[in-house]
Amino acid sequence: MSPMLLLLLKHALMLLICIAGDKLQLVVQKPHLLRAVIDNASHALIGLIASEIVVHHYKDHLGRSQMYGLIATGCVLSSVIDLDHFIEAKSFHLEDATSLSRRPFLHNSSIFMALLGSIVVAVSLPQHLLASLWLSVTFVAFFTHQLRDAIRRGFWFRAPYLDYSTAPVIYWVYLVLTQLCPHALIQLLSMQVRKGRMVPVTGDHDVKYKPLDVV
Numbered sequence: 398m399s400p401m402l403l404l405l406l407k408h409a410l411m412l413l414i415c416i417a418g419d420k421l422q423l424v425v426q427k428p429h430l431l432r433a434v435i436d437n438a439s440h441a442l443i444g445l446i447a448s449e450i451v452v453h454h455y456k457d458h459l460g461r462s463q464m465y466g467l468i469a470t471g472c473v474l475s476s477v478i479d480l481d482h483f484i485e486a487k488s489f490h491l492e493d494a495t496s497l498s499r500r501p502f503l504h505n506s507s508i509f510m511a512l513l514g515s516i517v518v519a520v521s522l523p524q525h526l527l528a529s530l531w532l533s534v535t536f537v538a539f540f541t542h543q544l545r546d547a548i549r550r551g552f553w554f555r556a557p558y559l560d561y562s563t564a565p566v567i568y569w570v571y572l573v574l575t576q577l578c579p580h581a582l583i584q585l586l587s588m589q590v591r592k593g594r595m596v597p598v599t600g601d602h603d604v605k606y607k608p609l610d611v612v
C-alpha cells in the first residue's frame with residue numbers, strides 16, 4: 398500500500414470516528430454511562446490516529462517502544478482528560494461529574510497554548526526531536542479533545558487576569574482542524590530536523606513533505 402493511500406485511509410477513519418461518535422451521542426441519550434463511554438472512546442480514537450500520523454512520520458528516528466509509547470500516550474491522555482470532571486466534583490458518580498457549574502481544570506485551553514509554545518522552544522534546540530515529539534503527542538491529546546468539546550461549549554481560556562470562553566466552534570471547522578492538527582505539527586517539527594542537520598524522513602515508505610519556508 399502506498400504511503401499516500403495509507404495516510405488517506407487514516408484521515409478517512411478519523412473523519413468517520415468524529416462524525417459517527419457525534420451522531421451516536423445524539424442517538425444514545427441514555428443510559429448516561431453508555432453515552433459517556435461513546436464520548437470518551439471517540440476522544441481516545443481521534444487522539445490515537447492523530448498521534449500515530451505525527452509519530453509515523455518520524456519512525457526511522459525512533460525505536461519500536463518509543464513509537465508505541467508516544468502513540469499510546471496520545472491516545473490515553475485524550476481519554477483521561479475527562480477525569481478532571483470527577484476530580485472537580487469530588488465524586489465517583491457520573492451525574493455529579495457531568496453537572497458541574499464550571500469547566501474543569503484540564504479543559505482550560507491555555508494548556509494547549511502553553512504546550513504549543515513549549516514545542517516552538519523545543520524545536521529551536523537541535524537534537525531534541527524526542528522531547529518535541531513527547532510535547533507534540535501531549536498537544537494532540539489536549540487540542541483534539543478540547544476542540545471536540547468546543548463544538549458544544551467553545552474554548553475556555555483561564556489564566557491570571559483571564560477567564561474567557563469563545564463561542565462554540567462551527568462543526569465543519571472542527572472537522573477540518575482535527576485533520577490538519579497532525580500535519581501542522583509535522584511542519585513545525587520539520588524545522589527542528591533541519592536545524593539539527595538530520596536527514597529529513599523522506600524514505601520510500603513515507604509521504605514526502607515539503608517543509609514550508611520560514612522567513
Ligand SMILES: [Zn+2]
Nearest residue numbers: 478479542546
Ligand atoms: Zn472533555
